Structures are given as structure tokens and as C-alpha cells.
Amino acid sequence: MxxxxxxxxxxxxxxxxxxxxxxxxxxxxxxxxxxxxxxxxxxxxxxxxxxxxxxxxxxxxxxxxxxxxxxxxxxxxxxxxxxxxxxxxxxxxxxxxxxxxxxxxxxxxxxxxxxxxxxxxxxxxxxxxxxxxxxxxxxxxxxxxxxxxxxxxxxxxxxxxxxxxxxxxxxxxxxxxxxxxxxxxxxxxxxxxxxxxxxxxxxxxxxxxxxxxxxxxxxxxxxxxxxxxxxxxxxxxxxxxxxxxxxxxxxxxxxWAGGNYYAFGAAAAGYLQDMRFTHPASVADYIKAADDLTPGRIKEYFDNRTFQSDLIVTTDIMTEEEKMKEYPFLALRTNAGMNTSRFKDMFGKDIHDVFGDAIARNIERGLLVQDGDRIFLTEKGFDLADMVIRDMI
Ligand code: SF4
CATH class of the missing domain: 3.20.20.70 (Aldolase class I)
Incomplete structure (x- = not known):
């Protein structure tokens, strides 16, 4: 862990x-x-x-x-x-x-x-x-x-x-x-x-x-x-x-695997418990916000999932569908690419049932390759990664 x-x-x-x-x-x-x-x-x-x-x-x-x-x-x-x-x-x-x-x-x-x-x-x-x-x-x-x-x-x-x-x-x-x-x-x-x-x-x-x-x-x-x-x-x-x-x-x-991470500091963005959150992009504001901080306020934020404060200035709660769409966005950056078993473990769905058309289209264009469990960008695909990812999501 x-x-x-x-x-x-x-x-x-x-x-x-x-x-x-x-x-x-x-x-x-x-x-x-x-x-x-x-x-x-x-x-x-x-x-x-x-x-x-x-x-x-x-x-x-x-x-x-x-x-x-x-x-x-x-x-x-x-x-x-x-x-x-x-x-x-x-x-x-x-x-x-x-x-x-x-x-x-x-x-x-x-x-x-x-x-x-x-x-x-x-x-x-x-x-x-x-x-x-x-x-x-x-x-x-x-x-x-x-x-x-x-x-x-x-x-x-x-x-x-x-x-x-x-x-x-x-x-x-x-x-x-x-x-x-x-x-x-x-x-x-x-x-x-x-x-x-x-x-x-x-x-x-x-x-x-x-x-x-x-x-x-x-x-x-x-x-x-x-x-x-x-x-x-x-x-x-x-x-x-x-x-x-x-x-x-x-x-x-x-x-890139879509894992959780906490982020501390001005302008830092973290991802935890399906929430993306950002801290104020100002050193002075961050120092002031940290002064008023208590463990109880942090717990309240994560318990309520709606809490905004001087410390957490934006919160975006990811739905299951948004997380699924984010998966290709992050995984296709890596040479390992998307993993069909990992997708199934994460979302309980077959990746082809969700992105099947876009995967087939981009394999056809020579931008993606499937090899066993892996679906990844070709070298030509890396040039057009933004287009492939847009097509998927
Ligand atoms: S301004 Fe600072 S953070 Fe930005 S590139 Fe230069 S050294 Fe790096």
C-alpha cells in the first residue's frame, strides 16, 4: 500500500x-x-x-x-x-x-x-x-x-x-x-x-x-x-x-496509473477518494490558510465532499464515467499503455465495450496497437496522442 x-x-x-x-x-x-x-x-x-x-x-x-x-x-x-x-x-x-x-x-x-x-x-x-x-x-x-x-x-x-x-x-x-x-x-x-x-x-x-x-x-x-x-x-x-x-x-x-496522491503547498493539486482538489496559487494565501487549519477541518472536507475553504480552493468529484474517460488520457502517455485487465479490475467493464469503436479506428489508422492485455500508442501515435485521446473520450 x-x-x-x-x-x-x-x-x-x-x-x-x-x-x-x-x-x-x-x-x-x-x-x-x-x-x-x-x-x-x-x-x-x-x-x-x-x-x-x-x-x-x-x-x-x-x-x-x-x-x-x-x-x-x-x-x-x-x-x-x-x-x-x-x-x-x-x-x-x-x-x-x-x-x-x-x-x-x-x-x-x-x-x-x-x-x-x-x-x-x-x-x-x-x-x-x-x-x-x-x-x-x-x-x-x-x-x-x-x-x-x-x-x-x-x-x-x-x-x-x-x-x-x-x-x-x-x-x-x-x-x-x-x-x-x-x-x-x-x-x-x-x-x-x-x-x-x-x-x-x-x-x-x-x-x-x-x-x-x-x-x-x-x-x-x-x-x-x-x-x-x-x-x-x-x-x-x-x-x-x-x-x-x-x-x-x-x-x-x-x-499515470490514476493512483491517489496527496499534494501539499501553494497551487498543488492532489487526487484522493475520487476528488481532485487544488490549493491556492498564492504563497501568502497558503501560509494564512495553513494557520487556521485543524485536523478536524481536513476530516470535515473529506467527510462532506463539498467543503471549500481557504486551503482547498477547488474540488472536483470524479464520477465513475469521468474516471473511465480519464483512464486512456493518463495510461496512453506511457509506453505500457492501457491494460485491459486493469481496466476490468478498476471499472468492472470490458474496455472494448466502452472504447471499442475508437480503439478499432485508431488501430486501423496505425496509431494504436493491441498486444495481449496492452493497448498502446505506436511511434506515429505519440505524435498524434492528443487526437487519439480526444477520439477515445
Ligand atoms: S521559472 Fe522556475 S519553475 Fe519555471 S522553468 Fe524557470 S526555474 Fe523552472
Whole structure:
């Protein structure tokens, strides 16, 4: 029975021009924010609301924002408290996201001592021109230095890369992936740049076709980087993720399997007892809401299933039909795809009785394949994943 916990640390050293995640650059309240996280975690633990069994292992994911941009001592007391109050197992996967510009050897040692055993670093590229375009605070040497620091302490390291960046070439992306592998990195997430609403990049590139990477080049980058990573032993296991077998993100696999997880922190979204819920996207509001929190109020929220508060600002109760529709949306992201037996166990129905026409249509189009219990996207299907998923739901 796994407990899966996400914690959002919404602080960054500087806002990247392409990013629409909730984060702020004023870090003066970061210790008070960690106090609030601990208050929420304690109240939740004492509320008696149980994590439903997931069948997966315990995982804790400290994401952001940039968790490495705040005091490492605050991260350590947060992780140690969560491990203790949720009795996380000794082999729990405990991940922290870091950036090269704020990582130091001292911080890495503190993370390790606190029980963190997996690090995900936002490298994005090992090409200085691309890093400049992205407005990152580190250059390629900074990324190499940070990888070296992590490797002194951790074995389980993931690096993020980005593709489809204006001015980026296929060669630049592939040589970045090859270098990460040659340095012994066992997990790579490669995300295609998307122009998110309200970002500096959206304004700059939305109508700027000359500078943007053409969609066919971006797709070529996507497939080639997966191919190169696979040749190096990092097998694709999700739309954007490749890993040496055994180094997949257990936390994210639970998420894609539709499992439960609690989420603490500003803008954090969780899923428990068929409810999706979100916390306020404001550090100040979150700290204030955590102040008034009691275990009784958390219990009341889960018992009544209609309760809104300063802490839980939206609640969406999933019906059986909505959960069924969400299944392909999450499962088709993974290379394992949908599983007919799991679907039957979850919903008591044959997947073909629910999605039969859409499955047949997309197999016919060469976008899906059924192999025994598994129904999964082909490589061509991954390009058109949104269309296939829309067709299913
Ligand atoms: S460091 Fe990450 S979370 Fe922070 S602004 Fe940049 S991309 Fe967004």
C-alpha cells in the first residue's frame, strides 16, 4: 500500500520566459512557507483521512518552482518531518527538483542526509546559445559542474532536456542527450517547448514563424532523441521520459496509473477518494490558510465532499464515467499503455465495450496497437496522442 505525496516549492531565482508554473522570485517567506507545509502535513496526518491503497511503493516528490533555490535546512526538516509522520518506508523514492544555478555540494549533502535518494535537474540543454535563448541562469559548464556535484552523492539522477527551442538544431539536442548518457545519467525527460499563454515566449514567438522551429523539425527532434536515448539503454517509458530499466520515476508512474496522491503547498493539486482538489496559487494565501487549519477541518472536507475553504480552493468529484474517460488520457502517455485487465479490475467493464469503436479506428489508422492485455500508442501515435485521446473520450 503506497503513500504518494507531492510537495510544491513555488520559489525560483528568476522567472524563465517560457514558464507558466506558479512560482515567485521573492524568497523571503520561504521558511514561513515550509512551516505552513509542515502544519498542513501534520493536520492531514492527524485527521485520520487515509491514503487509499495504490498498490505502489511510497514516494515523496519535492517539486517546483526550484526547491534548490531555498534554504537546504528547510528542505531537510520538511523531508524528515514527512518521512516521520507518514512512516515512509525505508525504500521510499524521495525526489527533489534542482537547478544547476542554485545547487551546491553542501546542499546535495544535506538532501542526502535528510533521506532524499533521487534528484531531477533542469539542465534543458548543454548548448550555451540555447540556454541563453531560454533565459536560464546557468551555462553548459554550470550544468556539467552540477552533474558532477550530484554524482558525488546520488546514483538516481534525472536530467531534463528541452526540444523545439528557437535556434536549436537537431545536432545540438542529440549531442546533449549523448553527453548526459556518457556521464552516466540514467533518466532523461525531454519536453517539447510549448508556448504557454501569458508567457514572454508566447508574445515573442506566437506569430514569429521565422524564428520558431517548424513542427516537422520539432517532431523529428522528438523521435530522434528517444531513439538515441534508447540506443544508449534509456528506454522510453512515457511520452517525455526515458530511463535505464529500474530507474523510471515511481512517483510519476503512480500518477499515470490514476493512483491517489496527496499534494501539499501553494497551487498543488492532489487526487484522493475520487476528488481532485487544488490549493491556492498564492504563497501568502497558503501560509494564512495553513494557520487556521485543524485536523478536524481536513476530516470535515473529506467527510462532506463539498467543503471549500481557504486551503482547498477547488474540488472536483470524479464520477465513475469521468474516471473511465480519464483512464486512456493518463495510461496512453506511457509506453505500457492501457491494460485491459486493469481496466476490468478498476471499472468492472470490458474496455472494448466502452472504447471499442475508437480503439478499432485508431488501430486501423496505425496509431494504436493491441498486444495481449496492452493497448498502446505506436511511434506515429505519440505524435498524434492528443487526437487519439480526444477520439477515445
Ligand atoms: S526555474 Fe523552472 S519553475 Fe522556475 S521559472 Fe524557470 S522553468 Fe519555471
Amino acid at each position: 503506497g503513500k504518494n505525496i507531492y510537495v510544491h516549492i513555488p520559489f525560483c531565482e528568476r522567472k524563465c520566459p517560457y514558464c507558466d508554473f506558479y512560482s515567485i522570485t521573492d524568497r523571503t517567506s520561504s521558511s514561513a512557507y515550509v512551516d505552513a507545509l509542515i502544519k498542513e502535513a501534520r493536520a492531514f496526518a492527524e485527521s485520520g483521512v487515509v491514503f487509499e491503497p495504490n498498490g505502489s511503493d511510497d514516494t515523496l516528490y519535492i517539486g517546483g518552482g526550484t526547491p534548490s533555490s531555498i534554504d537546504a535546512g528547510d528542505i531537510a526538516r520538511l523531508v524528515e518531518t514527512l518521512r516521520e509522520i507518514y512512516s515512509l518506508s525505508s525504500d521510499a523514492e524521495i525526489t527533489i527538483e534542482v537547478n544547476p544555478s542554485s545547487l551546491t555540494a553542501g546542499k546535495a549533502a544535506i538532501y542526502k542526509d535528510a533521506g532524499i535518494n533521487r534528484v531531477s535537474m533542469g539542465v534543458q540543454s548543454l548548448d550555451d546559445d540555447v540556454l541563453k535563448t531560454l533565459g536560464r541562469l546557468h551555462d553548459s559548464e554550470g550544468a556539467r559542474r552540477a552533474i558532477g556535484i550530484l554524482q558525488e552523492v546520488f546514483d538516481n539522477i534525472s536530467c531534463d532536456l528541452m526540444s523545439g527551442i528557437p535556434g536549436q538544431t537537431l545536432g545540438s539536442l542529440l549531442s546533449g542527450a549523448e553527453e548526459l548518457m556518457s556521464r552516466g545519467i540514467k533518466h532523461v525527460s525531454c519536453y517539447s517547448l510549448s508556448l504557454e499563454e501569458g508567457t514572454v515566449f508566447e508574445k515573442k514567438y506566437i506569430d514569429n514563424i521565422e524564428e520558431s522551429v517548424p513542427p516537422e523539425t520539432e517532431r523529428e527532434m522528438y523521435h530522434k532523441v528517444r531513439e538515441v536515448l534508447a540506443q544508449g539503454g534509456l528506454l522510453p517509458y512515457e511520452i517525455s521520459n526515458s530511463a535505464v530499466p529500474g530507474f523510471e520515476s515511481r512517483h510519476n508512474l503512480n500518477y
